[in-house]
Amino acid sequence: xxxxxxxxxxxxxxxxxxxxxxxxxxxxxxxxxxxxxxxxxxxxxxxxxxxxxxxxxxxxxxxxxxxxxxxxxxxxxxxxxxxxxxxxxxxxxxxxxxxxxxxxxxxxxxxxxxxxxxxxxxxxxxxxxxxxxxxxxxxxxxxxxxx
Ligand SMILES: [Zn+2]
Numbered sequence: 486x487x488x489x490x491x492x493x494x495x496x497x498x499x500x501x502x503x504x505x506x507x508x509x510x511x512x513x514x515x516x517x518x519x520x521x522x523x524x525x526x527x528x529x530x531x532x533x534x535x536x537x538x539x540x541x542x543x544x545x546x547x548x549x550x551x552x553x554x555x556x557x558x559x560x561x562x563x564x565x566x567x568x569x570x571x572x573x574x575x576x577x578x579x580x581x582x583x584x585x586x587x588x589x590x591x592x593x594x595x596x597x598x599x600x601x602x603x604x605x606x607x608x609x610x611x612x613x614x615x616x617x618x619x620x621x622x623x624x625x626x627x628x629x630x631x632x
Pocket of ligand 1: 518522537
């Protein structure tokens with residue numbers, strides 16, 4: 486579904502380098518404040534809740550639920566037909582903007598609170614983007630992308 490050449494890719498910065506190194510290794514990295522235990526995203530060098538700089542990076546489970554979404558019907562050069570722009574709520578708490586893939590892009594298929602799991606699409610040498618798909622019990626396969 487994705488024309489990789491037409492998606493603007495993020496530029497890793499010192500603050501986000503760990504996150505992009507993580508997605509390249511198919512791991513979702515989050516940060517947790519050592520002082521107040523707040524888990525947050527996007528990456529930054531201090532806690533957004535208490536401003537502490539004692540923060541740690543850890544591996545998220547990759548499990549999430551669908552918090553909200555819109556279906557964009559306007560043509561986008563990188564997508565075939567309508568596509569969802571979703572906000573997913575990670576099991577650890579933070580919310581993240583993403584796309585739901587391997588799923589029909591319809592209100593019938595995209596149910597709020599549906600269980601999701603992260604999948605990674607390699608876009609370039611440096612960048613893999615995290616997407617989400619309906620949770621499957623058996624595999625991490627991301628082969629059926631053409632729905
Ligand atoms: Zn904190």
